[in-house]
Amino acid sequence: MAEFQQQNRRDFIRYMFGTAAVLGGLQAFPNEVLTKKGVGKLTILYTNDMHSRIDPFPKNDPKFPDQGGFARRASVIKQIRAQEENVLLLDAGDVFQGTPYFNLYGGELEYKLMSAMGYDASTIGNHDFDLGMDNIVKQMPHASFDILNANYGFEDTPLANKIKPYKIYHKGGIKIGVFGLGIELAGLVDKKLCKNVQFFNPIIAANDMAKTLKQEEKCDVVICLSHLGYKSDGNKPNDQVLAEQTKDIDLIIGGHTHTFLEKPTQKANLSKKEVHVTQVGWAGIWLGRYDIFFNKNGNTKTNSTACIKVIDNNIC
Amino acid sequence: MVSLSALLACTAKKISKKEDQHYVINTEIIDSATYYTIQPYKQKMDLTMNDVIGNAETAFTKDQPEGNLGNFVCDCLFKKCKSYLGADSVLLNGVILNNGGLRTSVPKGEVTVGRIFELMPFDNELAMVELSGAKTKSMLYYLAEKGGMPVAGIRMEIENSKPKNVLINGVPFDETKHYYFISSDYLTNGGDKMDFFKNPVKITFLKKLIRDAIIEYCKEETKSGRNLKASLDGRISTAK
Numbered sequence: 317m318a319e320f321q322q323q324n325r326r327d328f329i330r331y332m333f334g335t336a337a338v339l340g341g342l343q344a345f346p347n348e349v350l351t352k353k354g355v356g357k358l359t360i361l362y363t364n365d366m367h368s369r370i371d372p373f374p375k376n377d378p379k380f381p382d383q384g385g386f387a388r389r390a391s392v393i394k395q396i397r398a399q400e401e402n403v404l405l406l407d408a409g410d411v412f413q414g415t416p417y418f419n420l421y422g423g424e425l426e427y428k429l430m431s432a433m434g435y436d437a438s439t440i441g442n443h444d445f446d447l448g449m450d451n452i453v454k455q456m457p458h459a460s461f462d463i464l465n466a467n468y469g470f471e472d473t474p475l476a477n478k479i480k481p482y483k484i485y486h487k488g489g490i491k492i493g494v495f496g497l498g499i500e501l502a503g504l505v506d507k508k509l510c511k512n513v514q515f516f517n518p519i520i521a522a523n524d525m526a527k528t529l530k531q532e533e534k535c536d537v538v539i540c541l542s543h544l545g546y547k548s549d550g551n552k553p554n555d556q557v558l559a560e561q562t563k564d565i566d567l568i569i570g571g572h573t574h575t576f577l578e579k580p581t582q583k584a585n586l587s588k589k590e591v592h593v594t595q596v597g598w599a600g601i602w603l604g605r606y607d608i609f610f611n612k613n614g615n616t617k618t619n620s621t622a623c624i625k626v627i628d629n630n631i632c
Numbered sequence: 633m634v635s636l637s638a639l640l641a642c643t644a645k646k647i648s649k650k651e652d653q654h655y656v657i658n659t660e661i662i663d664s665a666t667y668y669t670i671q672p673y674k675q676k677m678d679l680t681m682n683d684v685i686g687n688a689e690t691a692f693t694k695d696q697p698e699g700n701l702g703n704f705v706c707d708c709l710f711k712k713c714k715s716y717l718g719a720d721s722v723l724l725n726g727v728i729l730n731n732g733g734l735r736t737s738v739p740k741g742e743v744t745v746g747r748i749f750e751l752m753p754f755d756n757e758l759a760m761v762e763l764s765g766a767k768t769k770s771m772l773y774y775l776a777e778k779g780g781m782p783v784a785g786i787r788m789e790i791e792n793s794k795p796k797n798v799l800i801n802g803v804p805f806d807e808t809k810h811y812y813f814i815s816s817d818y819l820t821n822g823g824d825k826m827d828f829f830k831n832p833v834k835i836t837f838l839k840k841l842i843r844d845a846i847i848e849y850c851k852e853e854t855k856s857g858r859n860l861k862a863s864l865d866g867r868i869s870t871a872k
Contacts, residue, residue: 356645367735368753370670372657376739378691383658387670390663392655414735416681416749417673425673429666446754490645503825506818536645549825566647580652594652602654611648 356610358490358537359400361393363407364571365441365598367414368426373599384600386429392603393433402487405434406494408571409441409543414599422451427458435461436485439496439541440468441571445509449474464496464541467521469514482525484533490610493529496541497522499572500552518544518553522562530564537566537608545572546581546595559583559591567592567606574598580606681746686850689859692738694731697790697868701734702782704862705751708849709842710784713758713814716838716845723812724760725800726785728771730824733816734782743850743860752843756816762834765807770828772798772805780868785813791871816842 372385397403411430412423423444430438438461444452453474456463466481482495497518501510522540529535540558548554553561555570563586570593580592596602692701706727714721736750763771772788772795775781780790787799798805810833817837820829853860 371674374739376741378693378737378739383656385657385662387662387664387666388657388659390666391661392657392659394663413753414750415753416677416746419749419753420677421673425670429669432666432669503822506821506823537647578654592650592652596654600657602656604654605652607651608647609649609651610645 357400357402358487358492358608358610359396359403360539360567360569360604360606360608361396361403361405362569362594362596362604362606363389363600363602364543364569364595365410365574366407366426366600367410367443367598368412368418368423369415369599370417370425370429371415373601380599380601386433386600389600389603390429390433396605397434402490403434404436404485404487404492404494404539406539406541406569407435407438408541408569408595409439409496409498410443410571410598411438411441413443413446418446422447423455424458427455431458431460437462437464437483437494437496437541439463439543439571440465440479440498441543442499442501442504445501445505448509449513453478464494465498466495466525467516467518468498469516471514472512475513481521482529484529484535490537491533491535493525493533493535493538494541495522495525495529495539496543497558498543499545518542519558519561522558522565526562526564536610538564540565540568542568542570543572544570546570546575546577546593547573555593555595556581556583559585559593561586562591563587563589565591566608567594569604570595576602677746681744681749683745684742685745685748685847686743686854686860688738688740688743689861691740692860692862694734694737696731696778697780697870698864698866699731699782700862700864701737701751702729702731703784703864703867704738704860705729705734705846706782706784707862708846709758709814712845712849713760713838716758716840717760720760720836723762724785725811725813726783727814728775728786728819729782729815730819730826731781732824733818738860745847748843748847748850752846754816754818754843756818756842758814758838758840758842758845759817759820760812760814760836760838761820761829761832763811763813763828763832765809765811767828767832768800768805768809768811768813769807771813771826774826774828775868783867787867789869789871796871 369384370386373380373383375382411426412418417425462483463479465479470476470479485492500515526538529538542555545554555568559568560583574597575595576597577595580594583591585591594604596604692704693699694701710727735753776790776795777793785801789796819826
């Protein structure tokens, strides 16, 4: 077993794909980083559809050999926390179902490990219902993070008063509003598992939440944790439609379709402002990172993301 | 305008730049506290889940219009259900599942109980549905429109998202007949919008989990000295 602390940083950088830019950058400008650490910057780390994949896929896996794993992700998150002051760790749902860890322990270990990693919030995916709502209630004491949803009505269910629509987080003077959205459950989740859960239009709920968080609560950043999917059948709302038909959302962290987005998809919202839609596949194979830099002089500029590569996985 | 944006900057911070990236989680470096939290759960799980129940000759993966994983699962359920059904087994025409329900691939080599749990983590039960000819036709159109789903007992071509040259048990599809298919109770209850399963002529629940049937099949093949085999046989193909 190799432990992170025993490794030198060069080894760490060598092992990681896609991190050289940031970690290498830190090496190149150590003084700047030491003096400016975390000032005016928010680092959002995120996952979606981790599907109880506690251990990495085995080395002989036909599709994702030796990828993923909670203990590895925890070490990466620790490394980033050591470098960044203001870290928000989020998940877009379907924490549960997919390995015998869930069949045997009902999600207890998933919630415990997410709590230890310092997750701030998750939302409810369709598979989080797979052992019923009583099971979610049973596992909640193991979760120190918030489970957010703004478009399900839980009044006559075991989850009544246990799910908040949104939460406001404060990180180093930055005010971040986070809310959750869930997919329509009819035809997707067995009726006996989601009995009496009411489904409300996610676009309407999102506009309501975003207005509250941006206009009334004056959040600096508004993030939606969505389990609607990057794409959808027919005219059902998905994350791209959500981005276009809402305003006051800065970032949509999506799930459900297990879509590996190499770059976030850029959309113009109802007020012609830029929104990013992102998703990092499934099973904890990737950890997503999104850094937001703040400028007090009001000068707004964003980098462009030209190359978009979509890899779809057809299980949800 | 300059003064207005300066005013706004006092109330909310302005975003000046955004950067995105992702980390592929494939490092050998692990967090020790997480590792030690997992261990007791893993050790208890491995007691039952690490049992080797078969040997896969090749890797089984999902694909469309057909994949060898879908073929393996449907053929295995077809055989197992014939034995579960006893005298009624003569009725059975085939099996239909959904790709979304097959949750992982099967690697070449040793197959463990745990891997079958990962393939079929849901506690879904086997159900036999008697469908009218018209409902069966809807099913065939559904299969074609979706670009192919895991099946057994059916051969068909897909042309412009429509079924063509359909054979059921080697005989051309006959809309005047009733057909009997095995599926999961999730799908017969309305999952994945398989509306042709609504109001069937008859539905029989076999009181057997799909996962248990697959595990039984793997054990039996191994006991008989056979490897687990799966191949593509063109049961669903795109019309040329």
